[in-house]
Amino acid sequence: MFILIKNARILTLDDSCGEIQNGYIVIDNEFISKIGAGTPISGNYDKIIDAAGSLVMPGLSNTHTHLGMTLLRGYADDMILKDWLEKEIWPAEAELTAEDVYWGSLLGCLEMIRFGTTAFCDMYFFMDETAKAVEKSGIRGCLSYGMIELFDEERGNAEFIKGERLVREWQGKANGRITTMYGPHAPNTCSKEFIAKVKKAAERDGVGVHIHVLETEDELNTMKKNYGVCSVHHLDSVGFWDTRLPGSDKSSLPILAAHSVWMSEGDIKIFAEKGVTVSHNPISNMKLASGIAPIQKMIQAGVLVTLGTDGCASNNNLNMFEEMKTAALLQKLDTKDPTALPAKTVVEMATKNGAQVIDKKTGVLKPGNKADLILIDLKKANAIPIFDIYSHLVYSASGSDVKTMIVDGKILMEDYKILVLDEYEVMKNAHECAQNLVKRVKDKNKML
Numbered sequence: 157m158f159i160l161i162k163n164a165r166i167l168t169l170d171d172s173c174g175e176i177q178n179g180y181i182v183i184d185n186e187f188i189s190k191i192g193a194g195t196p197i198s199g200n201y202d203k204i205i206d207a208a209g210s211l212v213m214p215g216l217s218n219t220h221t222h223l224g225m226t227l228l229r230g231y232a233d234d235m236i237l238k239d240w241l242e243k244e245i246w247p248a249e250a251e252l253t254a255e256d257v258y259w260g261s262l263l264g265c266l267e268m269i270r271f272g273t274t275a276f277c278d279m280y281f282f283m284d285e286t287a288k289a290v291e292k293s294g295i296r297g298c299l300s301y302g303m304i305e306l307f308d309e310e311r312g313n314a315e316f317i318k319g320e321r322l323v324r325e326w327q328g329k330a331n332g333r334i335t336t337m338y339g340p341h342a343p344n345t346c347s348k349e350f351i352a353k354v355k356k357a358a359e360r361d362g363v364g365v366h367i368h369v370l371e372t373e374d375e376l377n378t379m380k381k382n383y384g385v386c387s388v389h390h391l392d393s394v395g396f397w398d399t400r401l402p403g404s405d406k407s408s409l410p411i412l413a414a415h416s417v418w419m420s421e422g423d424i425k426i427f428a429e430k431g432v433t434v435s436h437n438p439i440s441n442m443k444l445a446s447g448i449a450p451i452q453k454m455i456q457a458g459v460l461v462t463l464g465t466d467g468c469a470s471n472n473n474l475n476m477f478e479e480m481k482t483a484a485l486l487q488k489l490d491t492k493d494p495t496a497l498p499a500k501t502v503v504e505m506a507t508k509n510g511a512q513v514i515d516k517k518t519g520v521l522k523p524g525n526k527a528d529l530i531l532i533d534l535k536k537a538n539a540i541p542i543f544d545i546y547s548h549l550v551y552s553a554s555g556s557d558v559k560t561m562i563v564d565g566k567i568l569m570e571d572y573k574i575l576v577l578d579e580y581e582v583m584k585n586a587h588e589c590a591q592n593l594v595k596r597v598k599d600k601n602k603m604l
């Protein structure tokens with residue numbers, strides 16, 4: 157497809173170009189071929205989108221999700237993380253089927269399209285199903301199988317095989333929209349020997365690693381009690397944070413550390429030195445009362461920070477606009493400094509920073525990059541007036557202002573209409589799967 161977007165206000169996120177008040181974008185198949193001010197030269201376009209009254213910007217990147225968990229939205233709220241996982245979530249997940257994860261993932265993709273998220277990093281089970289949902293829905297996904305070893309070698313071997321198979325079968329599929337990582341769940345659910353083995357496999361396969369780190373104070377205390385050091389230093393002792401391609405002289409494969417709440421100055425220094433990327437999930441951290449990640453300090457130290465929602469059982473949605481606003485407000489309150497985490501920084505976290513771990517050719521609108529972008533409706537009461545576009549996006553705009561989405565040069569939603577999925581079929585099937593899943597869990601509990 158050869159697409160022209162005209163009459164657009166454009167936020168490129170490209171440092172050398174910035175904002176264009178009235179301009180155009182030409183999309184040639186999956187790539188952006190031209191961006192400029194004013195009106196473009198005429199061409200043989202298959203499609204012309206008149207973006208008058210809209211902002212065109214890069215799509216949002218949600219760097220930490222458990223998409224299959226969308227079926228567990230609101231399933232168990234208001235609990236402490238350990239009980240929540242061990243008493244409610246894991247028993248429910250034990251009943252999940254491949255079909256559940258397919259419809260749960262597709263529902264997640266649908267919600268992400270509606271709220272402007274073009275790319276996400278996921279860690280879950282039955283990942284073939286999530287991959288199929290990504291393939292079908294047209295968005296971009298960096299997928300990992302969540303390996304929970306539980307310090308049991310046999311279990312670890314079986315988990316490792318599943319993680320490895322996902323990487324081998326899906327890396328680069330769907331025209332590169334699907335990429336993969338290894339996903340050891342966390343330093344308090346996997347041994348360091350297991351995590352070290354996973355790191356070697358990631359280096360061998362040239363993919364990154366997605367892991368939960370220092371989410372709760374309980375994790376910090378348990379690690380200190382068991383090993384005398386925190387999770388970051390524990391894994392540093394096996395060189396985990398320094399994951400590189402064979403022959404490379406520097407840390408070159410992405411390590412995506414979700415949460416990173418209980419970080420010391422020393423931990424932050426390690427992340428900055430080794431180039432670890434943090435996925436900050438403020439809403440999940442607030443809901444589970446996990447704590448406040450020292451994001452301002454991490455950014456000052458040079459750590460690449462991105463934003464994520466976490467799964468739908470701890471958020472309870474996939475709305476990155478809520479995540480952006482919460483991230484900004486929480487750092488201000490925590491540091492008692494209203495200049496902390498300004499709007500522009502937050503928008504960068506949610507776009508180009510996230511793109512660094514998913515696809516470096518996205519996250520910024522410029523010729524040669526992939527056409528992953530969204531149109532935000534500015535003809536809305538909450539969009540008048542706009543003195544600063546970053547301020548609008550973080551503090552006033554909402555996910556439901558997203559009217560059009562293009563990923564990999566393909567239109568997924570136009571003027572609020574989803575073009576790639578039968579929205580009602582997805583909602584109906586996901587709803588049924590969720591009801592049946594909860595019924596199975598209840599029946600099983602009765603038998604116990």
Ligand SMILES: C[C@H]1O[C@@H](n2cnc3c(N)ncnc32)[C@H](O)[C@@H]1O
Nearest residue numbers: 222245279280302368371466467470
């Ligand atoms: C991949 C695994 O991670 C679990 N999971 C979901 N949310 C969290 C969280 N906030 N912290 C730790 N694990 C989580 C999923 O329930 C699944 O078991």
Ligand SMILES: [Zn+2]
Nearest residue numbers: 368414466467
């Ligand atoms: Zn998580």
